[in-house]
Amino acid sequence: MTLIKSISGIRGTIGGPAGDTLNPLDIVKFTSAYATFIRRSGKSNSNKIVVGRDARISGEMVKNVVCGTLMGMGYDVINIGLATTPTTELAVRMSGADGGIIITASHNPRHWNALKLLNHEGEFLTKADGNEVLSIAEKEDFEYADVDNLGKYVEDNTFDQRHIESVLALELVDVEAIKNSHFKVVVDSVNSVGGIILPELLDKLGVEYKFLNGEANGDFAHNPEPLEKNLGGIMDELKKGGYDLGIVVDPDVDRLAFIQEDGKMYGEEYTLVTVADYILDHVKGATVSNLSSTRALRDVTEKHGCKYYAAAVGEVNVTTKMKEVGAVIGGEGNGGVIYPESHYGRDALVGIALFLSSLAQKNVKVSELRASFPNYFIAKNRIDLTPSTDVDAILVQVKEKYGKEPDVQVTDIDGVKLDFPTKWVHLRKSNTEPIIRVYSEASTMEEADALGKQLMQIVYDMQK
Template sequence: MSDVATKRRRCLFGTDGVRDVANRGSMTPEMALRLGRAYVLFLTERGFPRPKIVVGRDTRRSGPMLEAALAAGMTSAGADVICVGVTPTPSVGFGVRFFSAQGGAVISASHNPAEYNGIKFLDGVGCKLSDEDELSIEDYLGDNLIDEWRPSGASVGSIESRECDFNRQYEDHVLDLVGHVGLDRASILFDCANGALSPIVSDMIGRMGMVNSSAVGNLPDGLNINEKCGVMAMEGLCKEVMARGMSLGIAYDGDADRVLLSDGKGRVLDGDIMLWIIGRWLHSRGELGAGVVATVMSNLALDHHLKADGIDVHRCPVGDRYVFQTMVEKDARLGGEQSGHVIVFPYTKTGDGLCTGFLFLRACNELKEDIDTLVDRFGRFPQKLTNIVVKDKSRVMNDGDIASAVESASKDLGDTGRVFLRPSGTEPLVRLLVECQDPNLMEEISSDLQRRILEMIV
């Protein structure tokens, strides 16, 4: 990859597509149109001369504006576009397969505030594109071909709206995947984050006969997505679950590819606990493959619990795309992050909050787990995360003495803890994570390494 390409990538595509304040910077209608054209050129030059593309969005006010521009760009380059309206990110992945399309696009800024928006592209099986594919699309933006490629007449693409019926088809898909989860008598409070699941959850509650369950955060107005609700504000759901005497709470983010839960005592069940339970369940069914993929930020207690059941844990960098890549490389059928991005290969090909939440409950039901005891039984290792401000992150990360000190501390801890040092992707600092069963030793190691780093940068 050239230095120019690397620099350009940092200015446009991030860890989850292109994202910015809507109508500003890199998220204007003009940029959406050009991105649409670039994506079609990307597909065309890979053997799809008239690609079919599924486009969905979340509930942000800027969504229809960007959808119109993106679809215009795609059709002007010769693609046929199927607009499915307000729908979760994972349902667009389903839609790619359902409509036998060659690609997909989601207009969403996920967990960000309402003024933001973004565009992420999917491949022909409904998965997020690789870093290399995104860079290729970005390269087209600087190519004269993007302006010269002008189909006319019958070669201009078409736009078809499937907003009226698509979400119902996605619901059918989820119900087929999760099977019988025995929730008709459960009292569950769903928090839709005023996002893409808002038009779906209430219907699902009725279809599953969940007469004691209800939803909050399901009245989007275009400006309240993720506002004091959903996975970004779990304290609200936890308090409401206890106040209403509900047995469980389930929260999603704006585009519903993430899910977190609250037990009946108002305690958060994060991605680590979901991986622990779903991993054991899949293992019992012979569907787990080579084990579970977790990021470097997952608690070491997860490794210890799964190891006790003969299940391997494979670590990867932070980011659901790296979880997916590692799952493919290792032939693991389950992976995820603490934040609630969980991918269950036998059932989904991307993070799907609605499906994951129901699969977790099905796993608890079949394993006869008491959900209110999971937090206590998981028993997290104490962790200390320290953000250390530095002028030159690469100097710290490449310093031999610091690397040796980190390696030595890790060896001393063995399987009772770990040390992890990484640079921030957006700020002038490095993050030092020390995790250890012994909290006193954790403090000692953290203080020593922090002192060494600070002495080096003085």
């Protein structure tokens, strides 16, 4: 059983002893700390906090504890019910709330849940703000409201529709072209909230669809991370023929992957690449992704005569960099599309609408669209260490070893990334385990894996 407290919130497995799992006592403690932080920040004074959740089996229990605690802290609660992460983010902004809590463990298995914390702009807390929440929780430095100042509770189920309307209103979402294309798609919403909101979006876009795992009961039919090894069902359905595209989302609908019409994976790294290429066809500007994302985004950006920037891993790091450079599109290679014209958060609905707009305007098959982009492969490995290993010292040694190489660009804003002329490798330490994650990319999977293993051996040799 596991309980992980981090700057982005609290997550863990359900059931077990207090302090070791995600249980009511720790939910109360962390929610109280968050409410205390929001009040002290003074960024907004509506006295309202939005709560939304995915369809996890434990979601109802966690929601009840969160909402009751917020009311006990004197906050009015706007419960938007079963809702995607981007819907909840938008609801904070649309309602003028002081903040929001999203109850979701994203792509983690069914026995996990989490609280993700938003500021008054509907965006994830910064590292400094997250650390302040952790500090308040550790000290239990909070005070509850007296009986005359308890918060009120309302339910508002309008935000799905408002979210969809905001997507359709985006200038580069070509609703007419999508409708005229008469797309036929298969969707795997992994038994969560995508099965509620995506049919409404696709209806508005005139897309014919079939859903797999569409019932939002939280009993995930397969591992919910949208990776090829978990998507045999939808890939087999596409291979039967008669479909233009497969669409896959994770339980809270902020990650997006596609399946080609021939049943092959489009590649989750290429969700952002494709959307960015479409955006840059119409609007020139900078792009941003994290250091562990495919080089294809840089290539596509430079093809359009624009500038690409890399950010540290983590959505808040990407959005911070996007604001800094005025990026027109950004995101993460895990299928996360962040489009500032909508909001600064990963949003699969926005990604679907922009991807279909590109497909409709170019009038090509999905496999043909994929073939138009540079082809890269990412290998993912890990180095297991002992708890006493000085990971930072090892990464410094790697940086020093390659820093003098003329054909290697070294980036150290998040671990160490080594950019070679035709490939790269990124080493970063885990925040929760004594391991170093080793991601590497090249023009073939064999070359990518070989590069990763080469660096792994160097690290092993450094420990001798």
